[in-house]
Amino acid sequence: DQQVKQNSPSLSVQEGRISILNCDYTNSMFDYFLWYKKYPAEGPTFLISISSIKDKNEDGRFTVFLNKSAKHLSLHIVPSQPGDSAVYFCAASGGNAGNMLTFGGGTRLMVKP
Amino acid sequence: SQTIHQWPATLVQPVGSPLSLECTVEGTSNPNLYWYRQAAGRGLQLLFYSVGIGQISSEVPQNLSASRPQDRQFILSSKKLLLSDSGFYLCAWSVMQYGYTFGSGTRLTVV
Numbered sequence: 001d002q003q004v005k006q007n008s009p010s011l012s013v014q015e016g017r018i019s020i021l022n023c024d025y026t027n028s029m030f031d032y033f034l035w036y037k038k039y040p041a042e043g044p045t046f047l048i049s050i051s052s053i054k055d056k057n058e059d060g061r062f063t064v065f066l067n068k069s070a071k072h073l074s075l076h077i078v079p080s081q082p083g084d085s086a087v088y089f090c091a092a093s094g095g096n097a098g099n100m101l102t103f104g105g106g107t108r109l110m111v112k113p
Numbered sequence: 114s115q116t117i118h119q120w121p122a123t124l125v126q127p128v129g130s131p132l133s134l135e136c137t138v139e140g141t142s143n144p145n146l147y148w149y150r151q152a153a154g155r156g157l158q159l160l161f162y163s164v165g166i167g168q169i170s171s172e173v174p175q176n177l178s179a180s181r182p183q184d185r186q187f188i189l190s191s192k193k194l195l196l197s198d199s200g201f202y203l204c205a206w207s208v209m210q211y212g213y214t215f216g217s218g219t220r221l222t223v224v
Contacts, residue, residue: 006156089157
């Protein structure tokens with residue numbers, strides 16, 4: 001049972017435009033959500049997070065939105081840059097899992113110059 | 114500062130050979146440690162996690178095993194590799210706060 005899902009395996013965006021990556025979860029006990037970015041042959045690096053007490057968190061070009069009623073979060077990248085091309089994983093923790101993370105399957109973002 | 118070391122970066126092993134991947138963490142005590150695998154074109158699969166020395170939990174039954182001989186050392190092993198063991202292996206740690214820090218990964222190719 002996949003508790004965290006990223007339904008789009010890939011996304012292609014033009015440089016300068018907005019990239020929107022989506023993530024859905026099923027476990028209502030999750031209370032902390034994170035996005036990781038992964039380049040090929042490297043470990044994932046932390047990008048941005050959001051607590052369930054918020055519905056938005058912004059850090060520079062990156063904004064994460066959380067819709068608890070829909071059990072949905074999204075990552076917005078504005079403006080998108082070619083260096084943003086990578087695989088993005090959303091992750092969630094909380095409830096019985098404690099601080100153990102449950103990852104989505106990832107979305108490959110390609111930003112075209 | 115906390116750092117995580119994972120080696121080797123790449124490894125090519127024949128089918129049936131043993132495997133040992135090592136991960137060490139510096140700058141923190143009693144971390145939770147994790148081994149993940151990313152198969153080609155797939156997401157992150159949790160293989161093992163450890164909350165302390167000698168304490169290993171397995172998430173997926175498979176050809177691999179893990180050990181934690183010291184507080185900040187986590188080892189992934191296999192006695193006989195299969196072709197299906199090929200993938201990108203990642204070690205990660207966490208301490209109390211939410212979120213993981215990942216190592217740089219090991220690309221394992223079983224031939």
